Amino acid sequence: MRLWTWTLALVAAAAMAGCATTTEPAKGTAKGGPAKTADATPSAKAKPLPPGLDPLVHADAFPSTYKPMPSHPTAIVGAHVFTGTGQLIDSGVVLVKDGKVEAVGAGLAVPSGYEKVDGAGKWVTPGLIDAHSHLGVYASPSVWANSDGNELTNPVTAEVWAEHSVWPQDPGFNTARIGGITSLLILPGSGNLIGGRGVVLRNIPARTVQDMKFPDAPYALKMACGENPKRVYGSKNRAPSTRMGNVAGYRAAWINAADYKRKWDDYRDKVARNEKADPPKRDLGLDTLAAVLRGEIQVENHCYRADEMAQMIDISKEFGYHIAAFHHAVEAYKIADLLAANDICVATWANWWGEKLEMLDGIEANAAMVNAAKGGCAIIKSDDPDLIQRLNQEAAEALAAGRAAGYQITEAEAIRWITANPAKALGIAKQVGSLEPGKRADIVIWDHDPFSIYARADRVYLDGAISYDRHDPRYQPRSDFELGQPGEGAH
């Protein structure tokens, strides 16, 4: 498959060499590959860069090898269906074929040959998506040997990729799936101003992280405001040791990135004009930041305080990138209007507050108040291997707090906080996040209303395949680590 793709790329490059006057960038995707970089490949007359030195050709050095598990046509019949588009269909039918959602509605006929799953008295939601996880990079057991999430040796480490720390055997992936999680963003920690690349994963038991990588999902860039970077580096007696030091650090990094991007753009322009050109030296960190400036990577910004978020927005405008989401953002409710106006999602909790001074003003109604702003995009996320198992409960707590504050919010709307809205912030909304025809059939069947504390996932589908079944041991995967250990299978 990879060979075929590579051959195709060469053919395409040759065919398009004559008109390659622009530097259309490769998508920084998990599956991008050379096929999509044809436009940017130096013309046939120019000497090609040696392998590994051209950031665009090699934008995706670790391509996704994800393959859906075997599935067959399925009809889930008679359940209360939260579509993730704001609808609740009572006694709905969900048809799944070829791993995709085929149709969703009330009273749909079940075609012959479909396995009929009785959904009477049950609830159906899209697979849940966690917009902020450290599974695999801070794997269980939480010991030194598994602590791989924060490269705390430099405040800007855009060159590191979280996927290179992900341990696919982290038992936490399995417990998250039992809670209905089908896709998740794995981020580096928040000890650095710029912590590195995050990766979107399919929550499938796998031998390699490449087998988990979400095909065609954009990468993420982790940035962090506030106390963490200044504490980590201040304690090492180096910059940043203050919030103003933090801001100087971001700006310096973006200036380097803009300069690097310009040098590569100049080089490619010259190559396209068949002029003599010296290629700039490739820099892994600046590759990532330049990809952000080209709009290919989603910026996921850890930031608690309202005033700091406003400053981060100004920095994004100064250098020309967009912040996909502020994470934690416990003060988002103070600037819900500003965040909505800038089309920035807020990935937060309902219940976490107070541990640090910058968390002191966290309130339960934060998500609901973000949601209430016109165009507001609220997300409930975990940042925690325990909470990820119960995102539905955290969403219920956020919903209850919103209602107590006087906001009229339906459950059908609130389910978007853990499905469609994280899909948007992760750049995967075309593929997942709602039950719409053509989307990946990531589906959870719950035994109670998912906003109830008693709700448990009976079954979790991933691309139309049963990835977990609470009542069938054949679909209760265990990681290598769990095998043969005390209490194996006790979950």
Added chain:
Amino acid sequence: MRKMLLAAWAVTALAAATAVQAETVAIIHARILTAAAAGEILDGTVVIKDGKIASVGAYTAVPTGARVIDAAGGIVAPGFFATNSALGSVEVNSLGSDLSVDNPAIGASFDIQYTLNAESILLPVARLGGLTSAVVMPKPGRGRGGNDDDETDARSYTAGGGDGSRSHALFAGQAAVIHLSKGEDILTRARVGMVVPFGQAGAGIAGGARGAEIVALKTALQDVRDYMKNRAAYDRAGYRELPLSKGDLEALIPVVQGRMPIIADVHRASDIRAVLKLAKDEGFKVILDGAEEGWMVAGEIAKAGVPVLLNPLNDRPESYEMLASTMDNAARLQAAGVTVALESEGGDYRARETRYDAGNAVAHGMPYAAALAAITINPARIFGVGDRTGSLEASKDADLVIWTADPFEPLSQPTAVFIHGQQQPMTSRQLELRDRYKDLNRPLPPGYSHGS
């Protein structure tokens, strides 16, 4: 309904100026979860008088002059307990807390009752989660859980201080039961247990190996007995030198006499067995705290009559001493006959999640009544205040909450909280922040919006 309750609170506040506990209140048409022998009463009345529960039942008469609250089918439950809590002892965790001591002269003698801050902004938040009591426990070393985002690397216990004896660090100090009533001294009962870390944490204190801690504890308890027999000689400096300070030796006397339980912070099944054996050999009472692998030795725990405090959400192999963690731990221990109390992650900012912990325990097989008991009467009894609070029975303190519906459900909300018969304000700093920012289009900046 909300307005009526608010008005009712204003009346209470006025009355408070003269006779704080004089008000008589009757809550009618309530589904009452008594957490007592009466079980659940489908449509009943609770009468509160002089801060106590005067009566509970289906056919209780409403006293003349009582303020009547119609619960309209809502639920009345005992106020919940936050077990293994830090309430009143921490404000902003990353800036420090009053939970740990590293002082060679003060280990067992550290008494958390002198820490308690009734004005903590965490208390009103906890109250709004239906909590009316808490067990505040000292923490061994730097052992508090934090925000996973950045604290993971720091999660480790420290050994005791200095180059000398570390025996003091075997004991983290003495726990206390508090209540959350506004404007009062919040101490309910001091010295309810002695916290001792076992397993990996204990091994670290004792010099590296688990077995060393058992030896160190046996030695320390024998020193206490020797001290008790030879006090006069000790005071004349005519006795052999003891590693523990006089204060610590004194503090441990109730432990060796079997009057004060050791709260054993322990996780692995083999360590639980070691604790049970040590308690039997040394004759002290014990409460297990943590016990993620407790279900593997449930029969032995039940046979020993030892209660367990546990977080029902611990289901991952978070550490090498919790490999067999499971969501079914609470249900399995309860089914084996163990008295279980549920504790919440952190027990401070998120203490309000106690009711959800109970709900999750039910979702994983614990009977509803058992889960209710595990956050009410069980912790009350385990920590020696079961005669005063923890259930809705005549003559107990009127510590109760009115809920819109099932209190374990996130979509249910408390509408009134009573502690010692006093109706508590349904406010918190967090709700003030919420209301300040609900309208972002006010003519003046938010700083001009506040309650007064």
